[in-house]
Amino acid sequence: MNSCPDLLEILNGVPHGIALLDQDLNIIGMNRFLEALTGYSGEEAHGIHYDYVLRSNFWKNNQFLRQAEETGLACSTEGDILGLNRKKIPVRFTATPILAPNSGQGEQAAMVLVLEDITTIQETLDRAKEPGPTKGLLGHSPKMQEVFELLPILAHTDSSVLITGETGTGKDILAEAIHHASKRGKHPFIKVNCGALPESLLESELFGHVRGAFTGAHADKHGMFQLAQGGTIFLTEIGDLPLPLQVKLLTVLDDREFFPLGSQKKVKVDVRLITGTHRDLRKMVGEGGFREDLFFRLNVLRVHLPPLRERDGDARLLIDHFLQMFAANFNKNIKKLSPQALQRLTSYRYPGNIRELRNIIEYGVNICRGEVIELDHLPPYVLAETVLTETVLTETENSAPAALKNEHPFPANKSVHENAQATQTTTSRPKEIPDNTANWSDIERQNILEALTQTGGNRSEAAKLLAWGRTTLWRKIKEYKLA
């Protein structure tokens, strides 16, 4: 394969992983796509049995390869491989034997193994099993209809898209929907949160590095831009991108090429960029926190996702959708919400938007033991807002002192019912009204902290207090970065 650069170039242009195997199923060569998936170069993998490199789940049972060998015909099967990022990637394997020329007996010379990433197909199938539309976007309100009308236009073009909107409005889902509806839909969709990593790591994550570029860079690593080759990269929280990286991103957008960290060799990429942020980028430009030239480059096509409180009637639609979804997922026979609970949820302001609504319904479905979700099955902070509103109407505007916002709205050592009652009891004492602006994550985080404080840091005891398993507590600690 190395002696045939034209063939390698052709295989590099195919958007699937391809390995060429010898008669003993050892690797002769791999295309660039497979190199990115496995983290090994074709040169490194040369001569090694394919399964040590691919890490597939049919490791001990490669029937389809034997079948391909015996019949001389292409055979396919589905399975998964463990990718470089330690994630399972669902894959369709197709093995095609190559017969030696002039062998007469149909003697096999090599085998071509094609790995097609079927993550999208699997997700679509999974979503098809869920009630509701497959694209994950729901809404009947005029503002959402405007977004839906824009979707085909955004998918048809290859220009950069900037999606703005408050947290929890569905920016990620819209970006993915644009990608899947576009001509790049069969290629990778890579999402990177610019606010999740420090500057040095983010640069390596986006653009990759070569061995020895910095301490700990033991091997070459492809960046997300390279992994998204032919597809779409979605940079969420673009407003948090550090200024030095903004310059590099601008260069990539202009030239479609860049230098990985520590590399002397330019890498060309063909990637569509979609960005998302909850920040006001124009204001950031004015304050010097965001480059104006990059802002203009990103702001080619702009979509604003409205907050849930501005989407007339959509809250009801989403409540029904999530209720059906979670009831089915948790095997519960919940049919509806009581009129009082429904009235409360349709009049709530949802500072965390759809994410918050989803969490509230998930909470209600978990707590409810009957067929109807009642008012006291809703999280106390949702009820607290009613209390606050009523109190504000009767008392002065300063009746909810900020100092009391620290009071925990949902103590870990009380049952949910007790908490709901406790919250309702505060009607007559506005000073004890909890912070109703906190979203569910904040409350859960606070719960964990309190449980850990109460148990003197003993995680087993804290898990018991929270009625969780130790693994769940560990996962939540990681999630909220409390470790």
Added chain:
Amino acid sequence: MKILITLHNNDIAPRFDLTTEVLIARIVRGKISGEPRTILLPGPSSDELCSLAIKEEVSLVICGGIEDAHFQYLNWKKIEVIDRIIGSAKEALTLAIAKTLQPGAIIWTRPDRSTTP
């Protein structure tokens, strides 16, 4: 310290979650103490393997591919994981004792048919 290596024949198993055999070696003052133990597991399970590593008070796990959840879990349990290793378990053990084994390392002499999975 103890080192656990996921096994397939004499090589490192390609996948942690499909491993049914492990080698556990005790290292004292930079040398293998006693005969390394080989343990056959009742079936492949990442969770069981993690439990075994904790129960055996292992300090280092050497394996092929491992899912991120289990990698993070072991790290949280203060067990170092060197993953994506390809090659002979014995060789990997020697390199690990010398502290020169890196994630993604290929320690390989071209295999013959009998050593392939």
